Amino acid sequence: MSDTKRRKIALVTGANQGLGLALVRGLCQVLGESGTVYLGTRDEARGRAARDLLRGEGLRPELMAIDVGEDASVQAVADAVRARHGGIDIVVSNAAQRISKDIPSAEQVAGFVNTNNHGTRRMMRALVPLLRDNARFIVVASSFGSLRNLDASLHPKFDGRDLTLDAIEQAMDEYAAAVRSGTAASARWPDWINVPSKIGQVAAVRVLARNGDAEFRRRGILVNAACPGLVDTDASRPWFDDMSKAASPDEAARDLIWLATLPPAAVEPYGELVRNRRPLPWK
Numbered sequence: 527m528s529d530t531k532r533r534k535i536a537l538v539t540g541a542n543q544g545l546g547l548a549l550v551r552g553l554c555q556v557l558g559e560s561g562t563v564y565l566g567t568r569d570e571a572r573g574r575a576a577r578d579l580l581r582g583e584g585l586r587p588e589l590m591a592i593d594v595g596e597d598a599s600v601q602a603v604a605d606a607v608r609a610r611h612g613g614i615d616i617v618v619s620n621a622a623q624r625i626s627k628d629i630p631s632a633e634q635v636a637g638f639v640n641t642n643n644h645g646t647r648r649m650m651r652a653l654v655p656l657l658r659d660n661a662r663f664i665v666v667a668s669s670f671g672s673l674r675n676l677d678a679s680l681h682p683k684f685d686g687r688d689l690t691l692d693a694i695e696q697a698m699d700e701y702a703a704a705v706r707s708g709t710a711a712s713a714r715w716p717d718w719i720n721v722p723s724k725i726g727q728v729a730a731v732r733v734l735a736r737n738g739d740a741e742f743r744r745r746g747i748l749v750n751a752a753c754p755g756l757v758d759t760d761a762s763r764p765w766f767d768d769m770s771k772a773a774s775p776d777e778a779a780r781d782l783i784w785l786a787t788l789p790p791a792a793v794e795p796y797g798e799l800v801r802n803r804r805p806l807p808w809k
C-alpha cells in the first residue's frame with residue numbers, strides 16, 4: 527500500500543490528562559478513520575476514564591499501557607506496535623513527572639530525571655527503529671530547554687559535535703546526584719530542576735536528529751522538540767498565581783498537532799525546539 531493511503535499509527539505518552547489528552551483528541555480529529563491513535567497511560571483506570579471521555583465525543587482512541595520510567599514497559603509497547611502494525615507514523619513523547627512545591631528538589635530529582643530524561647531516551651531507543659517513512663517524532667519539552675538558560679561552563683555537557691545520547695543521560699545523572707548532595711548550586715546548575723531536564727531533552731533531540739540525519743532526511747522523517755507555551759493543567763497551575771494568559775490544553779495542542787502531521791514533503795523544522803510553529807534559538 528502506498529505511504530499516503532496506509533493507515534496512520536500514532537502514540538502519545540502521558541495522555542490520560544493535561545496536554546497529552548488534548549493531543550490524542552486532536553490527532554483523533556485530524557486523522558479520523560484513517561488513523562489509529564494510542565492513548566498512552568501508566569494507569570489503566572485513569573486511561574480508561576480518558577478514553578471514555580473521548581469516546582463520549584465520538585472519537586476512537588485505543589489505550590496503550592506505558593510507563594516511560596521502565597525499560598520493559600516502553601519496549602513492550604514497541605513490540606506491540608511492531609506486531610500489530612509493523613511501524614509507526616507519529617510518536618509524541620509527552621509524559622512528564624510533576625514537580626511538587628512542597629517536596630525538596632533533592633527528593634524529587636531522581637524520579638524526575640528518570641521519567642522526563644531517561645524516559646525520553648527509552649522512547650527514542652524503542653520507537654525510533656519503528657519509524658516509517660515520513661514519520662514525525664516529537665518530544666514535548668519547553669522553551670526552558672534552550673541552552674541559553676544554562677551557565678556557559680555547563681554547555682559542553684549538552685552541546686558539541688561529538689556529544690552522544692549516552693553522554694547526555696550521564697550528565698543528567700550527574701546533575702541529579704549534585705542536587706541530592708547539595709552541590710548543584712556551586713556547580714552552577716540552575717535552581718529549578720525543570721530547566722536542566724528540558725535542556726537535556728532538547729539536546730537529546732538534537733543529537734538524535736544529527737545521528738539520523740542522512741537516513742531520516744532520505745526517508746522524510748522529522749524529529750523535533752516542541753514547547754507548548756504555558757498550558758493550564760494540574761501540573762502548571764500550582765506554580766502561577768495568574769493563569770489567565772495560559773492556553774487551554776486543546777489550544778496548546780494545535781501547534782503540536784501541526785508539527786506531528788506535517789505533510790510528507792516537509793523538510794523542516796528538523797532537529798529543532800519548535801514553539802508557535804517556529805524554531806527557537808538553541809544558544
Ligand SMILES: NC(=O)c1ccc[n+]([C@@H]2O[C@H](COP(=O)([O-])OP(=O)(O)OC[C@H]3O[C@@H](n4cnc5c(N)ncnc54)[C@H](OP(=O)(O)O)[C@@H]3O)[C@@H](O)[C@H]2O)c1
Binds near residue numbers: 545666667
Ligand atoms: N503545562 C505547561 O504549562 C507546560 C509548559 C511547557 C511544557 N510542558 C510539558 O508538556 C508535557 C505535558 O505537561 P502537562 O502539563 O500536561 O502535565 P500533566 O498534566 O502532569 O500530565 C503529565 C502526564 O504524564 C503522565 N506520566 C507521569 N509519569 C509518567 C510515567 N512514568 N510514564 C508514563 N506517563 C507518565 C501523567 O500520568 P498520571 O496521570 O498517571 O500522573 C500524565 O498523564 C510535559 O512534558 C511538560 O513538561 C507543559
